[in-house]
Amino acid sequence: MPELPEVEVVRAGLAPAVAGARVVAVSVVDARSLKRHVPEGADPGTGGHGVTLSPEAGAVRSADFERRLTGALLGAPARRGKFLWIPITGADGAAPRESLLAHLGMSGQLLLRAHEASDDRFVRIRLWIEHPEHGELRLDFADQRRFGSLALDALQLDGESPVPSQAAHIARDPLDPAFDDRGFVTALRSRRTAVKRALLDQTLISGVGNIYADEALWRARLHPETPGERIGPGRARDLLAALRAVFAQALAEGGTSFDEQYVNVNGQAGYFAHSLNAYGRGGEPCPRCGAPTRRIVLGGRSSHFCPRCQRRRKFSR
Numbered sequence: 001m002p003e004l005p006e007v008e009v010v011r012a013g014l015a016p017a018v019a020g021a022r023v024v025a026v027s028v029v030d031a032r033s034l035k036r037h038v039p040e041g042a043d044p045g046t047g048g049h050g051v052t053l054s055p056e057a058g059a060v061r062s063a064d065f066e067r068r069l070t071g072a073l074l075g076a077p078a079r080r081g082k083f084l085w086i087p088i089t090g091a092d093g094a095a096p097r098e099s100l101l102a103h104l105g106m107s108g109q110l111l112l113r114a115h116e117a118s119d120d121r122f123v124r125i126r127l128w129i130e131h132p133e134h135g136e137l138r139l140d141f142a143d144q145r146r147f148g149s150l151a152l153d154a155l156q157l158d159g160e161s162p163v164p165s166q167a168a169h170i171a172r173d174p175l176d177p178a179f180d181d182r183g184f185v186t187a188l189r190s191r192r193t194a195v196k197r198a199l200l201d202q203t204l205i206s207g208v209g210n211i212y213a214d215e216a217l218w219r220a221r222l223h224p225e226t227p228g229e230r231i232g233p234g235r236a237r238d239l240l241a242a243l244r245a246v247f248a249q250a251l252a253e254g255g256t257s258f259d260e261q262y263v264n265v266n267g268q269a270g271y272f273a274h275s276l277n278a279y280g281r282g283g284e285p286c287p288r289c290g291a292p293t294r295r296i297v298l299g300g301r302s303s304h305f306c307p308r309c310q311r312r313r314k315f316s317r
């Protein structure tokens, strides 16, 4: 599942091609990939995850999405946590009030292709765009498993940052210059819940999923089941630094790709999977001390850690 580094690689890849481009045409191949799109005038309650679309409702949603996006002028792509969006610039040059919001889910891909390029697999939505410098391109949303989606969503202000309404409930991510380090340390240390679970809570800190949580805990030498309230302020700051370091390395290596489900905008896989020290290494030796890496199930998800480097402690600094 794409986490912050993977979504950031996609954002950075899109930026030069979409900022300043105009949407010439839109084609929705599969309305199920609009599960988070709420048609104009519709009750917002008709959007959302688990909704099964009737063919009629799907047609309404597709038509609304195509009509409102066609002709739109696209701004510079932005991201918070795993949410990625492209602001839609007003015709009058006014500040954007709306955005094209993408959530990649498990296997979503945003692919930039030449007009005449052959089709990728599982393309659900296609945009034809025209950029003043780069000319005509296709922006294809492909998604094998259909947990991802595109949507048009209103932008609202969080302080001075515009953010889509659907992403407004999540915390800033640790690469955001406005991330509140002190607030995070205090909030983490007030929790009784396991630190691994706290890291996956997008209202505490966004963008962290199973892979990078395990990697940061390994770097900070914290057992995944350590309750937040047992972590000292120094260790909590170490954990935040470890998250940033692992994100930075993953970004430099193009993200983590398993099963070819995550790729950049050119369809290429990242190679950070080779640099993992804990995640997915159950039974293999810890790269730091050689003890066999252990796998446990925590909150229904696998956690990998080194039982020697990441001991359970009553309290850590």
Ligand SMILES: [Zn+2]
Binding pocket: 286, 287, 288, 289, 290, 291, 306, 307, 308, 309, 310
């Ligand atoms: Zn170890």
